[in-house]
Amino acid sequence: MPTLSLNQVTIRYDGEPRPTIGSTSLTIDTGDFVVLTGRSGCGKTSLLNVAAGFITPSSGTAGIDGRSITTPGADRAVVFQNDALFPWLSARDNVSFALRMRGMPKAERNRRADELLERVRLPKAGGKAVWELSGGMRQRVGLARALAADPDFLLMDEPLGALDALTRERMQTLLLDIWAGANVGVLMVTHGIEEALLLGTRGAVMAPDPGRIVRVIETGFGRRYVAGEPVRSIKADKDFIAGRAELADAIFDGEPA
Numbered sequence: 137m138p139t140l141s142l143n144q145v146t147i148r149y150d151g152e153p154r155p156t157i158g159s160t161s162l163t164i165d166t167g168d169f170v171v172l173t174g175r176s177g178c179g180k181t182s183l184l185n186v187a188a189g190f191i192t193p194s195s196g197t198a199g200i201d202g203r204s205i206t207t208p209g210a211d212r213a214v215v216f217q218n219d220a221l222f223p224w225l226s227a228r229d230n231v232s233f234a235l236r237m238r239g240m241p242k243a244e245r246n247r248r249a250d251e252l253l254e255r256v257r258l259p260k261a262g263g264k265a266v267w268e269l270s271g272g273m274r275q276r277v278g279l280a281r282a283l284a285a286d287p288d289f290l291l292m293d294e295p296l297g298a299l300d301a302l303t304r305e306r307m308q309t310l311l312l313d314i315w316a317g318a319n320v321g322v323l324m325v326t327h328g329i330e331e332a333l334l335l336g337t338r339g340a341v342m343a344p345d346p347g348r349i350v351r352v353i354e355t356g357f358g359r360r361y362v363a364g365e366p367v368r369s370i371k372a373d374k375d376f377i378a379g380r381a382e383l384a385d386a387i388f389d390g391e392p393a
């Protein structure tokens with residue numbers, strides 16, 4: 137079971153007088169669903185980019201089981217706010233593209249792509265062109281494509297940020313279903329306080345200047361959904377309501393929201 141570790145990572149972008157991220161550590165194990173939240177500009181994406189291997193920390197280390205993260209790798213799938221699908225390919229071909237890169241024969245990769253599309257609740261969309269899909273459907277194709285590489289870690293930067301509120305709620309439960317069914321560790325960035333609380337096994341709150349994790353809240357609400365409890369009953373629970381207030385307080389640190 138691999139572990140992704142960020143150890144006393146700092147980031148100082150070229151030309152910036154101060155570090156964007158000050159010494160920050162974070163560990164993600166298989167089965168974790170770590171949600172990174174905090175005010176705009178506090179450095180959430182920067183930290184995720186270190187885990188993804190898109191940027192190298194100025195000091196500190198990023199690694200998986202002792203191996204340094206220096207570049208992106210197939211062990212880490214990244215999902216962005218905008219799906220970044222190939223518009224000229226069908227949904228199935230978008231998903232199977234990742235498998236083609238691994239040399240899998242066509243019939244097998246089409247079968248696997250259809251399985252993955254079914255997993256993201258798009259059983260009939262394989263032959264559809266990207267332009268025929270809604271925003272939520274595209275994001276699900278993006279997720280299926282991310283899962284195709286069979287990653288150890290799923291790194292998601294505001295994956296639901298561009299969706300309308302109702303689609304977003306349905307996608308939250310889909311993310312929990314995917315997490316429960318895959319052997320992955322998840323790191324997800326979100327601005328959504330309820331989303332952080334519902335999805336995360338751990339909610340990590342960042343503060344700015346320099347960006348750092350100031351609070352970690354262990355949560356068990358996603359596990360309750362996976363065990364069969366309806367989301368509405370979870371969100372009505374007094375522990376959920378108290379958790380939401382606690383998270384908001386940590387994010388706004390006593391300032392009015």
Ligand SMILES: Nc1ncnc2c1ncn2[C@@H]1O[C@H](COP(=O)(O)OP(=O)(O)OP(=O)(O)O)[C@@H](O)[C@H]1O
Binds near residue numbers: 150176
């Ligand atoms: N490549 C870069 N070069 C210089 N500065 C950068 C770079 N990338 C990000 N920054 C700056 O670092 C700070 C943190 O940005 P980052 O995107 O990591 O924050 P964030 O918490 O994800 O923001 P948001 O919630 O608005 O998406 C911002 O001030 C941003 O302008």
